[in-house]
Amino acid sequence: MLRQGLYVVRGLYRDGLKLIRLAGQQSFNRAHLPASYCHQPIGVRALTMSSWPFSSKPRDYSLPNESWSPEMQKLYDHYNALCEVEEEGEKKRGAWWRLPSYNRTLKYATGGRCLSKLLQAKARLFTRNIEEPGAGFEYVVFLNKPEKSCVCVFQAGHLLEGPPGHVHGGAIATMIDSVTGTLATYLSGPVMTANLNMNYRSPIPLGSVVLVHCALEKVEGRKTFISCRVTSSDRAKLHTDATGLFLTINVGHLFGA
Numbered sequence: 338m339l340r341q342g343l344y345v346v347r348g349l350y351r352d353g354l355k356l357i358r359l360a361g362q363q364s365f366n367r368a369h370l371p372a373s374y375c376h377q378p379i380g381v382r383a384l385t386m387s388s389w390p391f392s393s394k395p396r397d398y399s400l401p402n403e404s405w406s407p408e409m410q411k412l413y414d415h416y417n418a419l420c421e422v423e424e425e426g427e428k429k430r431g432a433w434w435r436l437p438s439y440n441r442t443l444k445y446a447t448g449g450r451c452l453s454k455l456l457q458a459k460a461r462l463f464t465r466n467i468e469e470p471g472a473g474f475e476y477v478v479f480l481n482k483p484e485k486s487c488v489c490v491f492q493a494g495h496l497l498e499g500p501p502g503h504v505h506g507g508a509i510a511t512m513i514d515s516v517t518g519t520l521a522t523y524l525s526g527p528v529m530t531a532n533l534n535m536n537y538r539s540p541i542p543l544g545s546v547v548l549v550h551c552a553l554e555k556v557e558g559r560k561t562f563i564s565c566r567v568t569s570s571d572r573a574k575l576h577t578d579a580t581g582l583f584l585t586i587n588v589g590h591l592f593g594a
């Protein structure tokens with residue numbers, strides 16, 4: 338039995354909802370890993386981590402906080418309600434799943450080729466590394482399993498400014514990469530973005546809440562094609578549309594294997 342906290346995975350895998358639940362419980366042992374990981378020694382090595390050095394309770398950044406506008410909260414409540422349905426007086430899991438989000442993906446990836454241990458320890462998921470609530474990327478992703486799609490409710494903070502008063506195109510691309518990448522990871526397992534095409538149609542005002550809708554287009558061998566539309570919260574205005582190509586990788590790819 339591996340000691341608690343030996344394996345902590347923050348993020349998403351194809352069989353990842355189980356992992357996410359387990360990550361939510363903060364610790365699990367190797368027996369909990371999907372079989373596919375047990376066939377990837379380097380990947381599994383990459384998942385070997387020591388206990389959480391900063392806090393005994395990792396924070397789920399996709400939960401409401403005081404910076405969320407009433408509109409953000411309303412959309413969260415709407416999709417969150419779809420995660421649970423009532424049938425014959427019994428509460429059951431709905432088609433939608435709220436995905437938790439932590440500020441690390443893999444903690445202490447021991448197989449790292451270039452990173453010093455110090456750098457690995459300091460590494461943070463880009464979209465979750467601004468500590469002040471509301472200043473950067475505030476978002477929550479809801480996955481629709483049967484439809485192979487997801488929706489992200491995104492509130493853009495003041496540190497994401499590009500054109501005066503509006504969101505930087507790189508910040509928009511970051512969100513699109515993250516949400517399309519999340520869906521691709523859920524559908525196809527560990528992936529990397531190979532191609533991302535972006536059409537910026539109308540600027541996004543800072544502080545506004547937008548929806549990032551992503552859907553599976555097709556899977557061809559190792560290639561997963563995802564389409565994406567960023568709209569105003571009432572869906573009336575199109576801000577950005579995009580397509581992404583994700584290639585399934587063995588996680589060893591990230592560690593020089």
Ligand SMILES: CCCCC/C=C\C/C=C\C/C=C\C/C=C\CCCC(=O)SCCNC(=O)CCNC(=O)[C@H](O)C(C)(C)COP(=O)(O)OP(=O)(O)OC[C@H]1O[C@@H](n2cnc3c(N)ncnc32)[C@H](O)[C@@H]1OP(=O)(O)O
Nearest residue numbers: 348349442514515518519522527528529530531532584588
């Ligand atoms: C990323 C994490 C994975 C690990 C999972 C762990 C934890 C997950 C946790 C959380 C995840 C949650 C959320 C996700 C959050 C953020 C997502 C961010 C994602 C990124 O931000 S990720 C960084 C940017 N990303 C890169 O840094 C990639 C650099 N790159 C490479 O690492 C290689 O380039 C690679 C692997 C992409 C391919 O390399 P490769 O050797 O495996 O494949 P190869 O080149 O042979 O191509 C095979 C077939 O794909 C076609 N093909 C290739 N590239 C193409 C292109 N660009 N356009 C059109 N077609 C293309 C070929 O034409 C051929 O096609 P065909 O077979 O038909 O001939």
